[in-house]
Amino acid sequence: MASSTRHLFLLRASTLVLAAALSAGAVARDRGDHERAREALVAGQILPLRTVLERLEREQAGQVLEIELESEGRRWIYEVKLLQPGGQLLKLEVDASTGEVIGRRERPPHPSRGDAR
Numbered sequence: 001m002a003s004s005t006r007h008l009f010l011l012r013a014s015t016l017v018l019a020a021a022l023s024a025g026a027v028a029r030d031r032g033d034h035e036r037a038r039e040a041l042v043a044g045q046i047l048p049l050r051t052v053l054e055r056l057e058r059e060q061a062g063q064v065l066e067i068e069l070e071s072e073g074r075r076w077i078y079e080v081k082l083l084q085p086g087g088q089l090l091k092l093e094v095d096a097s098t099g100e101v102i103g104r105r106e107r108p109p110h111p112s113r114g115d116a117r
Contacts, residue, residue: 037069037076047098053067056092091106
């Protein structure tokens with residue numbers, strides 16, 4: 001193998017090894033996050049997602065687009081994105097232990113392409 005070809009091969013191989021290591025770390029982190037969330041649920045530190053969503057359905061109109069569960073220090077937060085009637089995007093932060101909405105951000109709907117000038 002010529003020196004430049006071998007160098008290119010080693011560069012590509014090391015890039016693949018690095019990418020695999022990074023993705024394995026991300027998977028391990030995701031598994032760790034999932035386990036921490038499951039343990040919090042079992043320990044009664046957070047409400048089940050179904051309970052939180054049932055409460056939100058009574059209070060907020062809209063279709064759930066995305067849900068994230070994040071730990072901020074010792075506090076667990078459900079972040080819920082809703083698409084409301086009329087196209088408005090609503091992002092709610094919900095205390096995962098109580099179901100109380102503790103943050104709210106609204107984004108007006110984007111004008112349709114036909115309306116843009």
